[in-house]
Amino acid sequence: MDFSLTDEQQMFRDMFRSFAQKEIARVAEHTDKEEQLPPELLNKAAEQGMLGALVPDTLGGAALDPLSYTLMLEEIGKACLSTAAVILMHTSLATQAVLDFGSDDQKGRWLPALAAGEALGSFALTEPDAGSDAQSVSTRAVHDGDDYVLTGEKSWVGNASIAGLFVVFATSDPKANGRGMSALVLEKDTPGLKVGHREPTLGLRGAMFHTVYLDGVRVPVTNRLGGEGDGWKIAENSLEHVRLALGAAGLGIAQAALDAGRAFAVERKQFGVPIATKQAIGDYFAETVIEIESLRHLIHYAAWLAEQKQSFASEAAMIKVLAARTARNATNRMLQVHGGYGFSAEYSISRLYRDARALDLIGGTPQIQRVQLARHVFEDTGVKVAP
Amino acid sequence: MDFDLKPEHQALRRFLREFVQEEIKPLVKQIDRTSLVPDELLKKAAAAGLFGIPFSQKYGGMGAGEMGYCILMEELGRADASTTAILGAHTGIGVMTMYLDGTEELKRRYLPDLCAGRKIAAFALTEANAGSDAASIRMRAVREGDSYILDGEKMWITNGPVADVLSVLAITDPSLGARGGATCFAVESKWEGFSAGKREEKMGLHGSPTAALKFDNLRVPQENVIGKVGLGFVTMMKTLDVGRVSLGAATLGGAQAALEAAMQWAKMRVQFGRNLANMQSIQFMVADMAAEIESLRSLVYRTAWLVDAGRPFTKEAGMCKLLGSEIASRCIDRALQIHGALGFTRDGWVERAWRDSRINEIFEGTNEIQRIVIASELFQEIGVRIRP
Numbered sequence: 001m002d003f004s005l006t007d008e009q010q011m012f013r014d015m016f017r018s019f020a021q022k023e024i025a026r027v028a029e030h031t032d033k034e035e036q037l038p039p040e041l042l043n044k045a046a047e048q049g050m051l052g053a054l055v056p057d058t059l060g061g062a063a064l065d066p067l068s069y070t071l072m073l074e075e076i077g078k079a080c081l082s083t084a085a086v087i088l089m090h091t092s093l094a095t096q097a098v099l100d101f102g103s104d105d106q107k108g109r110w111l112p113a114l115a116a117g118e119a120l121g122s123f124a125l126t127e128p129d130a131g132s133d134a135q136s137v138s139t140r141a142v143h144d145g146d147d148y149v150l151t152g153e154k155s156w157v158g159n160a161s162i163a164g165l166f167v168v169f170a171t172s173d174p175k176a177n178g179r180g181m182s183a184l185v186l187e188k189d190t191p192g193l194k195v196g197h198r199e200p201t202l203g204l205r206g207a208m209f210h211t212v213y214l215d216g217v218r219v220p221v222t223n224r225l226g227g228e229g230d231g232w233k234i235a236e237n238s239l240e241h242v243r244l245a246l247g248a249a250g251l252g253i254a255q256a257a258l259d260a261g262r263a264f265a266v267e268r269k270q271f272g273v274p275i276a277t278k279q280a281i282g283d284y285f286a287e288t289v290i291e292i293e294s295l296r297h298l299i300h301y302a303a304w305l306a307e308q309k310q311s312f313a314s315e316a317a318m319i320k321v322l323a324a325r326t327a328r329n330a331t332n333r334m335l336q337v338h339g340g341y342g343f344s345a346e347y348s349i350s351r352l353y354r355d356a357r358a359l360d361l362i363g364g365t366p367q368i369q370r371v372q373l374a375r376h377v378f379e380d381t382g383v384k385v386a387p
Numbered sequence: 388m389d390f391d392l393k394p395e396h397q398a399l400r401r402f403l404r405e406f407v408q409e410e411i412k413p414l415v416k417q418i419d420r421t422s423l424v425p426d427e428l429l430k431k432a433a434a435a436g437l438f439g440i441p442f443s444q445k446y447g448g449m450g451a452g453e454m455g456y457c458i459l460m461e462e463l464g465r466a467d468a469s470t471t472a473i474l475g476a477h478t479g480i481g482v483m484t485m486y487l488d489g490t491e492e493l494k495r496r497y498l499p500d501l502c503a504g505r506k507i508a509a510f511a512l513t514e515a516n517a518g519s520d521a522a523s524i525r526m527r528a529v530r531e532g533d534s535y536i537l538d539g540e541k542m543w544i545t546n547g548p549v550a551d552v553l554s555v556l557a558i559t560d561p562s563l564g565a566r567g568g569a570t571c572f573a574v575e576s577k578w579e580g581f582s583a584g585k586r587e588e589k590m591g592l593h594g595s596p597t598a599a600l601k602f603d604n605l606r607v608p609q610e611n612v613i614g615k616v617g618l619g620f621v622t623m624m625k626t627l628d629v630g631r632v633s634l635g636a637a638t639l640g641g642a643q644a645a646l647e648a649a650m651q652w653a654k655m656r657v658q659f660g661r662n663l664a665n666m667q668s669i670q671f672m673v674a675d676m677a678a679e680i681e682s683l684r685s686l687v688y689r690t691a692w693l694v695d696a697g698r699p700f701t702k703e704a705g706m707c708k709l710l711g712s713e714i715a716s717r718c719i720d721r722a723l724q725i726h727g728a729l730g731f732t733r734d735g736w737v738e739r740a741w742r743d744s745r746i747n748e749i750f751e752g753t754n755e756i757q758r759i760v761i762a763s764e765l766f767q768e769i770g771v772r773i774r775p
Contacts, residue, residue, distance in 0.1 A: 126728075129657070129658075131658060132658050132659075132727065133658035136658075136659075155728075156728050199728075199732050200732065200733035200734070201731050201733060202731050202732075202733060202741065202742065203731070269516075270518060270520035271519075271520045271523075278755075280758070281755075336749065336753070336754075336755075339518050339519065339749060340513075340518060340543045340750065343589050343590050343591070343745060343746045343749060344587055344588065344589055344590075345589055345590055346587075346588060350590040350745075353590070354590065354742070357723075357731070357741070358731065360724060361724075361727060361728055361730075361731055365724070365727065367666075367668050367724075370668070387659045387666070
């Protein structure tokens with residue numbers, strides 16, 4: 001078993017690290033305060049190939065291998081979790097759906113623009129009454145000639161106000177509980193598609209989450225990804241990918257917290273010594289690296305499974321839970337290491353703490369992941385586990 | 388053993404709960420958004436006697452003891468952490484220093500105004516180089532005739548920008564340092580040489596003004612010494628000790644509010660065809676919250692009883708602060724999780740409480756210090772002296 005990165009992967013990682021530190025980390029505090037990414041930042045990221053990370057090069061993408069993609073998100077997450085969220089919602093949720101379920105024609109139509117960052121992707125699944133219970137989507141898709149007419153309300157749609165392309169999940173049969181769902185691609189400015197109010201959030205303030213209204217939106221059947229009724233399968237596939245992506249971003253922010261805490265603990269002297277030498281403080285660092293290294297290796301394993309084209313659904317669920325926990329614990333412990341300064345808005349650690357908290361909510365809560373994992377554990381015993 | 392509160396304390400709780408419901412709850416969102424607890428509210432609180440609850444009636448206080456004060460802090464803690472911090476810093480440590488160790492004359496001079504809320508108090512111990520290591524403060528107080536000249540800076544002082552009277556620790560004998568060579572003073576902010584820096588921008592507790600303070604050759608009359616010259620560190624530690632009990636009460640209130648909010652949401656929110664209250668993992672989260680809160684409640688009020696009974700309480704006070712802050716953080720975090728994405732939105736109580744509560748594990752003596760205090764007390768009981 002060879003755990004080392006290939007030369008190419010190391011090169012990618014160094015490139016991502018350099019870009020992230022130079023362009024993203026520098027403006028992270030600003031992004032948080034202004035509650036948006038600086039306008040040029042996404043263009044710069046697009047130039048680096050980040051927005052087309054997994055798209056084949058024949059369609060203008062960077063064609064990264066899965067592990068390099070996680071390395072990319074780790075570096076971006078380390079620099080700014082909001083920026084990582086904006087990018088991975090575009091790549092792992094929206095673009096992934098087109099990549100895995102689009103026809104050749106659809107891929108040719110949409111992937112180049114998505115890969116170049118000319119259109120930012122948005123993924124509209126969640127509704128006010130369909131959160132953890134994502135299958136109970138009630139946005140309707142009604143046949144009308146060669147079109148569907150969409151009516152409904154989506155909530156917590158990431159990137160909505162800056163998106164060029166939306167992957168929207170609607171059902172032709174609300175009583176079928178997910179089996180009637182289809183995935184439809186809409187361009188912004190489609191009549192009837194309205195981006196509504198934005199949710200002001202605790203953390204991840206640079207990412208934008210909006211309510212989106214679909215008011216009799218007409219969309220051609222040729223904009224449907226996969227077959228009618230394939231919607232839930234498509235949603236699950238994207239969610240699986242985004243869990244791995246969020247895991248990598250979470251690893252990044254945990255590392256950022258560790259680095260900040262380490263620097264502080266060396267500088268800050270109390271009782272005549274750097275606080276790094278106090279046993280209880282040392283324990284916080286020890287626990288943090290245990291969790292970080294566990295997460296890192298689980299991510300690498302899942303990326304390897306993805307590269308082998310094997311299913312990584314369970315690993316993605318594990319990673320989601322572990323990453324949220326690791327990021328939360330790391331930022332919390334390192335905030336404590338900072339003492340009073342940890343509560344000050346002038347040090348970055350409180351922003352990391354607020355941002356990390358999002359990871360237990362976005363992309364599926366640990367409560368849901370645990371149900372999925374329990375189901376997986378008991379799968380071949382004939383015992384059925386449900387939420 | 389009678390575990391019921393005395394009738395007068397029960398009446399106090401009912402009175403405070405109503406006051407908080409009518410006067411504070413409606414302002415909570417605004418306080419966070421504007422970073423200000425309105426003067427109007429503080430005036431009403433003063434008129435209701437909220438500024439002098441534990442102190443003897445002979446000084447204008449309500450005479451409700453530590454028990455009554457914990458009840459206040461719990462009721463305030465249920466609604467708003469910023470208002471709690473203002474009143475807590477004022478009563479629990481600001482005025483308390485003077486109440487515990489001030490001369491009769493000093494108390495008669497300052498306490499009536501402070502208990503009536505006409506003046507606000509603060510507690511100024513921490514410095515840039517003296518956080519957990521409070522004994523390494525550097526602020527000097529030099530004797531000059533019948534005064535002391537104070538010079539130095541304090542940091543992270545709650546109520547610092549708005550205080551009228553501050554309990555301040557300074558070194559009077561550098562050869563001895565803080566332990567044996569420090570003295571506590573009652574300093575008025577209107578005196579020449581006092582200035583407050585800009586308000587700290589914090590992650591939460593926006594309505595509680597915190598700042599660095601400068602004492603620039605500030606003259607303090609010797610009548611304003613609190614306690615004994617040279618024994619100021621003991622005075623300050625004694626005050627912090629009792630302050631911890633009421634902080635425990637405040638965090639109890641916050642945890643309780645989180646439990647109630649979580650349960651209301653679990654009752655309302657339907658997913659997978661049933662309300663969250665019917666999901667086992669949610670039930671267990673709620674049960675764990677309630678069990679922790681119940682244990683904290685017993686600990687806090689028993690410790691308040693120890694204080695009022697004149698019994699030793701240092702170890703238990705440390706436990707109140709340690710457990711209270713951690714339980715509140717855990718309960719509020721669980722409540723946020725139960726609320727899902729709504730808990731992450733800046734419109735709700737949970738999001739605000741989550742940002743506010745984090746400081747509880749840090750100020751008033753970090754939880755690491757609390758553990759050291761508790762361990763010290765424990766090992767002392769078996770004849771072992773431990774150092775931090």
